[in-house]
Amino acid sequence: MRLTQRSFTAGEVSPSVGARADLDWYSAALSECKNAYVRSQGGVYNREGTLYIDESRSYNDDEVRLIPFSFNKDQSYILVLTRKVIEIVYKDSFIHLPGTTDRLHIVTPFENIWNISRSGFADTMTMVDGVVAPQVLKRYSHTDWRISAIDFSVSTEKPNSLSITRANEESGSKDYSYAVTAIGLDDVESLAKEGRISTKPITSEQQMVITVGLFPKDKVESYNIYKSISPGSKIYGFIGSCKNDFPGGHGNFSGKFNDYNYEPDLLLSPPLDNKPFEQVNDRPRSCSFYQQRRIFASTNNDPQKIFCTEIGNISSMRYSKPSKPTDAIIQEVVSNSINRIRHILNLGGLLLLTSEGEMKVTAGQDSVLTPATFGAKVISSYGSSNVVPAQVRDTTIFSQEQGARLIGLNLDNQSTSVNSDIIGNDLSIRAEHIFQGKKIVDMSYCKEPYNILWCVLDDGTMAGLTYNREHRVWGFHRHETQGKYRTVATISNGNTSSTYMVVERNANGVTKHYVERMVEREDTNLVDCFFLDSGKTYRSQTPITVLTGLTYLNGLVVSILADGNVISGKVVSGGSVTLDFPAKVIHVGLPYVTELTTLEIDSARNTMKGRKKNVNSIVFGLYQTRGVKAGQSGQPLVELKERTDDKESISLKTGDANLVIKRGWENSGKIKILHDDPLPFGLISITPEFGVE
Numbered sequence: 001m002r003l004t005q006r007s008f009t010a011g012e013v014s015p016s017v018g019a020r021a022d023l024d025w026y027s028a029a030l031s032e033c034k035n036a037y038v039r040s041q042g043g044v045y046n047r048e049g050t051l052y053i054d055e056s057r058s059y060n061d062d063e064v065r066l067i068p069f070s071f072n073k074d075q076s077y078i079l080v081l082t083r084k085v086i087e088i089v090y091k092d093s094f095i096h097l098p099g100t101t102d103r104l105h106i107v108t109p110f111e112n113i114w115n116i117s118r119s120g121f122a123d124t125m126t127m128v129d130g131v132v133a134p135q136v137l138k139r140y141s142h143t144d145w146r147i148s149a150i151d152f153s154v155s156t157e158k159p160n161s162l163s164i165t166r167a168n169e170e171s172g173s174k175d176y177s178y179a180v181t182a183i184g185l186d187d188v189e190s191l192a193k194e195g196r197i198s199t200k201p202i203t204s205e206q207q208m209v210i211t212v213g214l215f216p217k218d219k220v221e222s223y224n225i226y227k228s229i230s231p232g233s234k235i236y237g238f239i240g241s242c243k244n245d246f247p248g249g250h251g252n253f254s255g256k257f258n259d260y261n262y263e264p265d266l267l268l269s270p271p272l273d274n275k276p277f278e279q280v281n282d283r284p285r286s287c288s289f290y291q292q293r294r295i296f297a298s299t300n301n302d303p304q305k306i307f308c309t310e311i312g313n314i315s316s317m318r319y320s321k322p323s324k325p326t327d328a329i330i331q332e333v334v335s336n337s338i339n340r341i342r343h344i345l346n347l348g349g350l351l352l353l354t355s356e357g358e359m360k361v362t363a364g365q366d367s368v369l370t371p372a373t374f375g376a377k378v379i380s381s382y383g384s385s386n387v388v389p390a391q392v393r394d395t396t397i398f399s400q401e402q403g404a405r406l407i408g409l410n411l412d413n414q415s416t417s418v419n420s421d422i423i424g425n426d427l428s429i430r431a432e433h434i435f436q437g438k439k440i441v442d443m444s445y446c447k448e449p450y451n452i453l454w455c456v457l458d459d460g461t462m463a464g465l466t467y468n469r470e471h472r473v474w475g476f477h478r479h480e481t482q483g484k485y486r487t488v489a490t491i492s493n494g495n496t497s498s499t500y501m502v503v504e505r506n507a508n509g510v511t512k513h514y515v516e517r518m519v520e521r522e523d524t525n526l527v528d529c530f531f532l533d534s535g536k537t538y539r540s541q542t543p544i545t546v547l548t549g550l551t552y553l554n555g556l557v558v559s560i561l562a563d564g565n566v567i568s569g570k571v572v573s574g575g576s577v578t579l580d581f582p583a584k585v586i587h588v589g590l591p592y593v594t595e596l597t598t599l600e601i602d603s604a605r606n607t608m609k610g611r612k613k614n615v616n617s618i619v620f621g622l623y624q625t626r627g628v629k630a631g632q633s634g635q636p637l638v639e640l641k642e643r644t645d646d647k648e649s650i651s652l653k654t655g656d657a658n659l660v661i662k663r664g665w666e667n668s669g670k671i672k673i674l675h676d677d678p679l680p681f682g683l684i685s686i687t688p689e690f691g692v693e
Contacts, residue, residue: 003601004687006621007042008033011466011475013599014433019609021602025430031670032597033477036681038466039450040473043623046594046681047464047479049532049587050516052552053092056080056502057103064502064513065113065442066489071123071139073492078500079137080515081113086137088145089500092517098143106145109135114386114441117286117343119294121314126150126294130285133277134296152275152317156184158191159223161254163211166199174201175231178259179270180212182220183241188313189224192270196231204260213244213254220244223255227264235321237264271318274328276307288344289314291369293329297341297352304333304341306352306361308369325370333359333376342384347396347422348411352376353384355401358409360422380424382407390445390453392467397427397453399443404428404435406455406465427465431476434463444490446497449521454499460484462501481533482556482590486513496520505534508555523624523680526564526652527585531678535589543582550588551575559591561678566627587678594675596683597633601669601690612693613669617660621685624652627677628659633670635662652680665693 010029017023018031030044038044056064063083070076078089086106088095095104108127110116115129125137133149140146159182176199179192193212202208212223222243226236239262242255277283277296284296284307294314296307308329310316319327333341339354350361350369358380364373382400389398396409406428412421428435435457442456451473453465462479479485483505490499499518504511514534522528530537538547550558553572560567562583568591570577577588602608615632620640622628631637638661671688675681 001692002687002689003603004685005598006685008038008044008683009040009042009466009473009475011038011431011477012434013430013476016432017430018599019602021607021609026599026602029430029475029599030596031599032595033475034595035479035592036594036596037450037452037464037477038473038475040466040468040471043682043684044596045521045623045683046531046675048519048521049530049535049589049678050481050501050503051092051519051530052534052536052589053089053500053515053517054094055552056082056513056515057087062513063113064486065116066487066500066502066515067116067118068444068489068491069120069125069137069139070491073494076491076493077139078489078491078515080502081110081116083111083113084108086145086147089515090142095143104143104145106137106147108147115285117388119288121289126287128284128287128296130283130298130300131280133283134287150315152277152315154188154191154271154273154316154318155186156182156188156190156220157215158182159193159212159215161211161213162193162195164195164197165209165211166197166202167207167209167258174199176202176208177228177231177233177236178210179226179228179236180210181224181226181270182212182215182244183222183224184219185221188316189271191273192226192236202259202261207261208259210257210259211246211254212242212257213246214248214252215244215254216251217244217253223257224270225257225259226268226270227259227262229264229266235266236269237266238268239264266322267324269320269322269324271316271320274317274319274330276317276330286341286344288346290344290346290350293369295344295350297344302332303338304335304354306331306333306341306344319371323371325368325372327371329369329371329374331374335359335378342386343389343398345389345391345396347409351396351409351422353389353398356383357381358384358422358424379422380409382424385440387440387443390443392445392451392453393469395467395469397443397445397465397467399440399455404439404457405432406435406440406453408467408469410469427467427474428476430474434476434478442487444488444499446490446499448496454488454490454501456485456488456501460486460504462488481592483514503534507553512552514552521680523652523682526626526679527561529561529564529678529680530587531680532559532561532587532589533592535587538586538588540584543584544586545579545582546576547579547586547588548576550577553590556590558588559678561587566677566679589678591676591678594681596673598671598686598688600667601688608669608692610667612665612667613690614663614665615661615669615671615688615690616663617658617689618671619687619689620657620659620683621687622653622655622657623682623684624654625681625683626650626652626679627675628657628681629674629676630659631661631672632664632666633668633672634666635664637672637674638662
């Protein structure tokens with residue numbers, strides 16, 4: 001009998017669901033997928049190797065975290081965070097101070113790097129941690145980066161002079177109150193200066209003259225004039241504006257405005273000062289951007305409060321009375337229990353993730369967030385951990401607070417509401433065993449080329465999720481290395497994405513943190529294949545036999561691919577290693593093993609449950625592959641022979657390959673596949689030929 005598996009897009013599934021041959025994904029699943037990943041097209045491939053960049057210098061402790069910083073797809077950086085220090089990686093190298101060998105480093109106020117919430121905008125990144133005042137990291141040039149606290153004070157000075165006079169001076173008992181503001185060249189409005197006068201009622205013929213200033217023309221462009229609806233009410237409405245063009249002496253100018261008894265427009269009122277984050281317990285823990293507002297949330301004093309800056313002025317928390325749509329917003333989000341807002345996201349609206357549930361901020365009919373339209377509703381009760389969520393195409397994926405599950409949130413395409421409904425989905429339900437007893441500590445989505453969400457677990461392993469909702473691809477895979485993964489981040493790199501990681505490795509008994517990058521896959525030119533961890537590449541015009549500069553791998557056993565030939569079992573000593581033969585293109589690094597195991601041979605239509613199977617041979621559908629061993633579960637593995645001379649460099653195999661294996665009767669009929677050479681491996685299909693008792 002023969003049974004062909006043509007897809008592996010369901011990835012590795014847990015034993016608790018591995019017997020569900022009645023489910024449609026059974027024929028696309030594996031019981032083991034280690035150091036390999038599935039692709040949306042259906043195949044499964046060994047993961048690429050990682051390029052060694054440099055050691056992370058932990059100035060104060062051993063905690064290291066990677067954060068992406070992207071201006072555009074061609075100007076992307078990796079921030080390497082340690083306590084109170086940031087270093088920067090650009091194009092596989094740490095940035096150095098000009099003309100020196102010293103790395104550029106930025107001193108920060110952040111003690112706990114894992115408490116930092118960040119949000120990028122152009123050449124800046126907002127950073128908060130609930131302890132220090134909100135900070136902005138700004139790139140001024142490639143080697144000039146600075147961090148500073150956000151200044152929420154008004155950048156335009158308020159008018160220093162205000163004169164209110166009657167065109168025809170007449171005293172009287174009617175009071176008039178005015179407020180005037182200055183408009184800077186950056187279009188930022190100042191706070192108001194107020195004035196009051198008692199006179200007879202003004203008319204359209206006997207106006208009030210308001211003179212305001214004094215400022216140079218290169219500092220203030222114009223002035224706004226507001227009038228109170230009643231004296232002493234402190235409620236002002238806009239009545240007009242004037243230019244800063246009336247000479248006032250000493251290079252200063254003022255503005256003049258005539259009030260012909262204009263009716264104040266209460267939809268426009270002068271701004272009021274507001275600095276909500278000055279006290280230690282009023283520092284926000286989360287931040288984001290939404291509808292031209294900078295958003296903050298969750299302080300020690302108010303864990304469920306949200307703070308939105310003015311529209312278009314992301315360093316202003318000012319408001320006005322009566323309020324206007326562009327004002328800053330400060331609102332308490334009401335729920336049954338007090339839970340800190342951990343993440344602020346944009347998914348068909350403003351989404352708030354707390355430790356016990358998810359809430360959506362509702363807006364008006366035009367979906368614009370204003371002080372008058374702010375509202376919130378609970379949409380689910382999964383609860384989010386501190387790990388930064390990932391946006392995977394049209395899905396927001398976050399790590400659950402309890403149980404280390406991955407939850408996907410999507411817009412409900414069937415909803416007709418302006419504020420579209422959101423539905424949740426437990427993505428880890430088919431592979432619970434990968435996360436059982438573990439916690440996700442970091443995540444990063446690599447969009448191109450394979451749509452993989454990388455999840456670092458607290459035991460130092462990494463789980464990958466290939467996810468493409470449009471094509472119903474949803475498959476997990478596990479990854480290990482000679483060390484422990486600690487953090488991961490992905491940035492754009494031209495038309496593809498680059499995933500960086502920090503790996504804790506032990507060389508000569510010393511624990512160090514290495515920054516490494518997963519390389520782009522090369523499976524067409526044999527000599528350029530790179531499937532080694534923490535590796536380096538040597539290219540020489542003439543053949544060489546001695547490789548130097550490997551001090552970071554001292555005492556470790558490495559594998560080598562030299563001009564397409566595999567050399568194994570070499571130990572790095574004194575930072576060098578010697579080849580068995582000279583070569584021009586050489587890759588050297590730590591080996592890793594790819595292991596795949598199929599599910600039990602079974603079918604929903606014709607069950608073979610409980611019947612013993614004997615697999616005689618296997619037909620592999622391979623893509624650009626060399627070096628495969630396979631066998632029936634519990635039996636010795638057999639190598640797929642592709643050459644007669646071990647030193648012969650042969651081409652990669654694409655197409656069907658038949659392997660006769662060791663025979664033996666057992667219940668599952670599972671097939672074990674192993675690949676341990678620093679070469680590419682791609683499996684498109686597998687067809688066991690077997691007998692059944």
